[in-house]
Amino acid sequence: MMRILLVEDDVEVARFVKKGLQEAGHTVEHASNGRDGLFLAASESFDMLVLDRMLPGGVDGVRLVETLRQQGNRSPVLFLSALSAVDERVKGLKAGGDDYLVKPFAFAELLARVEALGRRPSSEAPVTKLKVADLELDLLSRTVTRSGRKIDVQPREFRLLEHLMRHAGQVVTRTMLLEKVWDYHFDPQTNVIDVHVSRLRQKLDKGFDKPLIHTVRNAGYMIRAEG
Amino acid sequence: MSDAPRLPGLRPTPPRLLQSAGFRFALLFIAIYSVAASFLVAVLWWATAGALDRQTIASIRTDASTLVERFRESGTPGLVEAIEERLALDAQNETIYLLVAADGRRLAGNLRDWPTAIGEDGTWFRTRIQHDGGVAEARVHRRDLPGLRLLVGRDESERVQLRLLLTEGVAWSLGAVLIFAGLGAALIRRALQARMRPAVATALGIAGGDLSHRVPLSGQGDEFDRLGATMNDMLDRIASLMAGLRGVSDAIAHDLRTPIARARAKLEESLNTAAGEAELRAAMEEGIADLDNISRVFQALLRIAEAEAGARRAAFAPLDLPEVLRDAAEFYEAMAEAHEQRLETDLPEHLAHVVGDRDLLLQAVANLLDNAIKFTPPGGVIRLEARDTGARIEVAVSDSGPGLPPQDRAQALDRFYRADSSRHLPGSGLGLSLVRAVAQLHGGEAVLLDAMPGADPPGLRVVISLAKL
Numbered sequence: 001m002m003r004i005l006l007v008e009d010d011v012e013v014a015r016f017v018k019k020g021l022q023e024a025g026h027t028v029e030h031a032s033n034g035r036d037g038l039f040l041a042a043s044e045s046f047d048m049l050v051l052d053r054m055l056p057g058g059v060d061g062v063r064l065v066e067t068l069r070q071q072g073n074r075s076p077v078l079f080l081s082a083l084s085a086v087d088e089r090v091k092g093l094k095a096g097g098d099d100y101l102v103k104p105f106a107f108a109e110l111l112a113r114v115e116a117l118g119r120r121p122s123s124e125a126p127v128t129k130l131k132v133a134d135l136e137l138d139l140l141s142r143t144v145t146r147s148g149r150k151i152d153v154q155p156r157e158f159r160l161l162e163h164l165m166r167h168a169g170q171v172v173t174r175t176m177l178l179e180k181v182w183d184y185h186f187d188p189q190t191n192v193i194d195v196h197v198s199r200l201r202q203k204l205d206k207g208f209d210k211p212l213i214h215t216v217r218n219a220g221y222m223i224r225a226e227g
Numbered sequence: 228m229s230d231a232p233r234l235p236g237l238r239p240t241p242p243r244l245l246q247s248a249g250f251r252f253a254l255l256f257i258a259i260y261s262v263a264a265s266f267l268v269a270v271l272w273w274a275t276a277g278a279l280d281r282q283t284i285a286s287i288r289t290d291a292s293t294l295v296e297r298f299r300e301s302g303t304p305g306l307v308e309a310i311e312e313r314l315a316l317d318a319q320n321e322t323i324y325l326l327v328a329a330d331g332r333r334l335a336g337n338l339r340d341w342p343t344a345i346g347e348d349g350t351w352f353r354t355r356i357q358h359d360g361g362v363a364e365a366r367v368h369r370r371d372l373p374g375l376r377l378l379v380g381r382d383e384s385e386r387v388q389l390r391l392l393l394t395e396g397v398a399w400s401l402g403a404v405l406i407f408a409g410l411g412a413a414l415i416r417r418a419l420q421a422r423m424r425p426a427v428a429t430a431l432g433i434a435g436g437d438l439s440h441r442v443p444l445s446g447q448g449d450e451f452d453r454l455g456a457t458m459n460d461m462l463d464r465i466a467s468l469m470a471g472l473r474g475v476s477d478a479i480a481h482d483l484r485t486p487i488a489r490a491r492a493k494l495e496e497s498l499n500t501a502a503g504e505a506e507l508r509a510a511m512e513e514g515i516a517d518l519d520n521i522s523r524v525f526q527a528l529l530r531i532a533e534a535e536a537g538a539r540r541a542a543f544a545p546l547d548l549p550e551v552l553r554d555a556a557e558f559y560e561a562m563a564e565a566h567e568q569r570l571e572t573d574l575p576e577h578l579a580h581v582v583g584d585r586d587l588l589l590q591a592v593a594n595l596l597d598n599a600i601k602f603t604p605p606g607g608v609i610r611l612e613a614r615d616t617g618a619r620i621e622v623a624v625s626d627s628g629p630g631l632p633p634q635d636r637a638q639a640l641d642r643f644y645r646a647d648s649s650r651h652l653p654g655s656g657l658g659l660s661l662v663r664a665v666a667q668l669h670g671g672e673a674v675l676l677d678a679m680p681g682a683d684p685p686g687l688r689v690v691i692s693l694a695k696l
Contacts, residue, residue, distance in 0.1 A: 084526055084529060085529070085533060086542065086584075086586050087542055090542075102526075104518070104519075104522050106515075106519075156557060182554070182558060184558075184586075184589060184593075185586050186530070186586060186589070186590040186593070187523060187526065188593055188597060189594070189597050189658065190562070190597055190600075190601070192558060192559060192561070192562050192597075195561045195562045195564075195565045196558075196561050199561055
């Protein structure tokens with residue numbers, strides 16, 4: 001459960017996002033302009049911030065984040081924006097944002113990103129091994145084993161699996177994979193990601209009863225222990 | 228008020244005289260012309276009237292020195308004698324001498340009285356004196372000797388006359404100079420205005436809303452022609468941007484409204500006729516999927532517009548093209564395999580660096596690979612190549628699909644073109660149009676060719692050329 005600050009001026013979008021996040025078990029505070037948002041963010045403590053990029057009240061999303069970062073506030077920030085140009089995304093991330101989601105978006109996409117950001121490992125200690133059930137991924141030797149049996153994966157498949165395992169138990173959307181694993185910031189017309197995931201899935205599940213990578217309907221993928 | 232805002236579409240009033248560039252050029256012309264003329268006159272004056280003056284002064288000075296010398300040699304009588312000798316020899320009566328004793332008594336010379344306005348020893352004067360039966364203009368020099376005062380001078384009446392004549396001449400010619408300068412200035416101003424008129428007329432026509440006007444060129448290849456040609460280039464660019472904008476609005480009108488209308492109809496219908504919750508739910512899910520598609524098309528249109536407007540050149544950076552292409556090939560290879568196709572690559576280890584936008588180039592190549600995979604039957608081959616042609620870098624994607632008849636190729640690069648045979652396949656029909664926009668943004672072009680000329684099917688080969696660093 002996270003305490004989330006939502007700064008969004010559009011009443012409908014704000015209501016929809018707030019309701020969805022609350023249903024997912026989070027506490028949500030809402031401000032409808034930049035000034036109030038900044039005041040709340042500076043005076044209370046939040047696990048993460050969801051900000052509209054363009055806000056009324058003189059303080060827009062970028063200004064808000066810049067101000068917070070100057071004050072040493074390191075809470076993760078997710079931008080929501082109707083500005084889709086790549087330059088705008090870069091601007092938002094440069095200002096101190098951690099992720100950028102273009103409107104219109106599916107709520108599942110927003111939720112997946114919020115949870116991925118909010119549950120980033122708090123300890124800075126480097127992880128050398130990731131484990132999900134009997135699947136092990138060794139980041140040093142760059143090998144994958146399941147129940148001790150070695151599985152051959154290509155470098156990109158390794159990164160794909162690593163990303164899924166770092167977010168084990170969380171939904172990872174196709175767009176997130178595209179951005180984080182391939183660094184592609186556009187929408188391929190066909191779902192190439194599905195092909196890559198099903199390839200990886202075949203390699204992992206071959207000879208085992210329990211599938212590890214699960215498809216989450218209308219959202220994306222999730223790796224977790226129990227089927 | 229001169230700074231009151233002009234209403235758009237109004238014919239601008241001709242500039243007031245002082246604001247007119249033509250007038251300012253003309254003034255400058257007059258100024259330069261006058262300075263040159265004045266300089267000429269000054270030199271002339273110095274060489275004529277000035278020379279005469281200098282000559283007079285030199286002669287007086289020499290005369291005075293000789294007389295002083297004479298006085299030193301043979302005293303007052305010698306001096307008196309010398310003066311009288313000189314006066315006797317002076318037929319034109321030009322010289323002036325006066326020698327007086329300390330008590331004011333005249334000892335020699337042709338002046339009756341010591342002039343009143345004469346100062347100290349060694350000084351020069353111009354004065355009017357009674358001489359030669361009348362009043363004359365004279366230049367005199369005073370030298371004091373022990374117990375004596377000496378004046379040596381020259382009657383300058385004739386020189387004054389000459390100077391007057393000269394002044395008159397100069398005045399006339401300066402007047403003529405001013406008249407010519409004014410005429411020249413007026414001509415320059417007229418010529419300037421005449422040469423500017425076509426550009427002004429064109430600009431007015433365009434301000435009036437008709438973009439088809441172009442500046443007529445005189446063909447002389449001068450500065451005005453260059454200005455006109457530059458204006459025309461600019462207008463062509465604006466016209467093509469406007470056409471692009473119109474294209475976007477047409478596309479939005481047609482290809483966004485249609486799916487919106489479809490989605491709306493479906494939702495409305497299910498609202499009216501759905502038998503139960505399950506059916507309603509299904510209809511809503513479909514509606515959301517339709518909306519997602521619409522926003523995808525919208526996003527693609529915005530990307531194309533961004534590329535076409537050249538707005539992204541700011542994000543250009545040198546990039547390693549083979550690396551980018553290898554990534555794209557790897558990304559699509561899995562998909563080709565799923566379609567039972569083979570994706571081959573022929574990429575050099577290194578290529579000259581291209582300055583570009585990684586995201587856009589990647590998306591263009593992805594669109595091509597995506598298309599190729601979509602249209603190539605199972606068992607087919609798709610090739611991604613890149614090479615340096617010397618002048619350009621070429622990236623090509625070929626497939627063994629049905630290809631595209633030559634008459635459809637130009638259209639295929641336009642927005643929302645979809646071959647009739649592909650209506651059932653997913654896609655916005657914007658893929659190739661983005662490819663072209665991206666190629667043009669990178670100083671190149673996109674060309675469609677047969678992948679295997681003569682074969683059946685010929686396959687399609689799309690070549691994007693990119694300008695080198």
